[in-house]
Amino acid sequence: MAPPDSTRWPLTTEVSGDENEKRTADALLATYHYYDTHGKRAAGDPAQDTPASLRSELSLGGLAGLLKHLRFAGAARPARPLHSHVAMGGEVVASDRMDIHLLWTNEGKLFVKPVPRFLLSLDFCRSNLQCPDGCTCRDPLADACRGIPRRVAFGFLYTYACLISSESDFHIANEISCCLTLARELLQVHEHDPGVIHPRFLRAELRLSRLNTISRLTSLPHFNPYVRGHYTYGNLFRDNLAWIATATVFVVVVLTAMQVGLATERLQGDATFQQASYGFTIFAILGPMGAFALVTLYALFHLVKGLPSLLRSLGKRTAADRAVSSAKPRTMA
Structure with missing residues (x-):
């Protein structure tokens, strides 16, 4: 097997099911969430801006800035099969955030992101996760370069090749079909070119408590944890x-x-x-x-x-209530 082109989607196995179903809108998510220019959370239609939806879905968030510190949160090894986590009393919890995929808590919860449908469509990945001809992936921030999302997607699928290694793991996951066939190809591609996998996924399970400590120490003076565990x-x-x-x-x-x-x-x-x-x-x-x-x-x-943001939100809400009350028509007695 020849080494794959680093700018191309290296897999060739079609596991999306119906090969006649090739419409992009059918493979995408219903909506994707992002922050607008004012810092407010908004929801968009993936069919109208597919590259933006892929960047949101495959984003590692704050984990990208902690890559050089991940050795303190987890060992450099493949993910353990799902049945091993369950056998040790762990709980597999589904989460759609890529940045907390394979994080585990001290209580034994393992967060696992289900495989998006579009990553199982060969045509979709070749159309949206391949760089154009001539791209060297030296400028990953360019709009035309798909290097980082492609490496994240391939690393994410590689973790599933390690998580689901037998029928017992498949029954636990119960998310995708033909996973065992895809796993063999994933491991072969990784063996010939380890660079196709994003460095984050070279350390599979990461301890969330240690990530929170690393995030607090590297985000001084804000002292913010990676994932806030207390909301009240x-x-x-x-x-x-x-x-x-x-x-x-x-x-x-x-x-x-x-x-x-x-x-x-x-x-x-x-x-x-x-x-x-x-x-x-x-x-x-x-x-x-x-x-x-x-x-x-x-x-x-x-x-x-958090008091300044709370006061600003209360001020905006009060102004909006005043505007609504002033716009109401007055009734004659």
């Missing part, structure tokens, strides 16, 4: 107070043991044990208070940071 302050305090209470129980057990030790004759005159007991007692008093203060400061930080 009640959840924020409830989750953090849980581990504070657990740590407090451990501290109480240690203090009780120290108190029993101080009651014995051997440890009553031990200066080292007396000093350790004194230090741990101070820590037991200030530790929970300091932890609760940090959680409170974290909540206040996000409240103050």
